[in-house]
Amino acid sequence: MTTSNELRLLPWSGPGDKPCYLSTDDPDGYMSRLADDIEAIQLDTASALLEEASATLDDQGTSPGEMRCLANELTGALRDVYRVATSRGHLRPTSDPRGSAY
Template sequence: MTPQNELRLLPWSSPEGKPCFLSTDDTGGFLTRLADNTEAAQLDAGAELLEHAVDVLADGEAEMEELRTLTRDLAAALRDALRVAISRGHRLPTLNADAREGNEGPRLPAAAFG
């Protein structure tokens, strides 16, 4: 769930190459579903490309042009994966001050640790 009043980084850029954002609390809206599906497709494509890269590199006889293309495609897949990670990271719930300081959570007796 996107925190209220937070902008979601979308998994695509504007025609000018600028980041696109979505402001909504509707987790089932059209643009939210489109962004979720696009992220999933980008991550799936990256995983497939990684498998291909492993095969190409294991072959040992790849031509320079094939390696250039592979490198360009891997860079694009990494860019997409990082955008997904940033977007999802911003949507994680934040801990309050007590939790960050370790003052919140279950308390165990010393005997529980042996």
């Protein structure tokens, strides 16, 4: 996934929510495979949450507390998917999306 002298953004954060990077020439090494497995789990979780969100939004009986809980779960999943996309696209984010007012 990474070329020589290139760091791979890992799908988890370090202390203080700082990004973690992997430097390796072995895409089949233990840490690379672990990162691939965690990315797959994160993407599967996001997919399942998307289905849950659709059903929840269609349910007129959904309470505000349930909506807040779902919004929190979706926020975490979106953060994970954004990190995977950044890693796979070898992009450097221009700004921290958590700091925006959107």
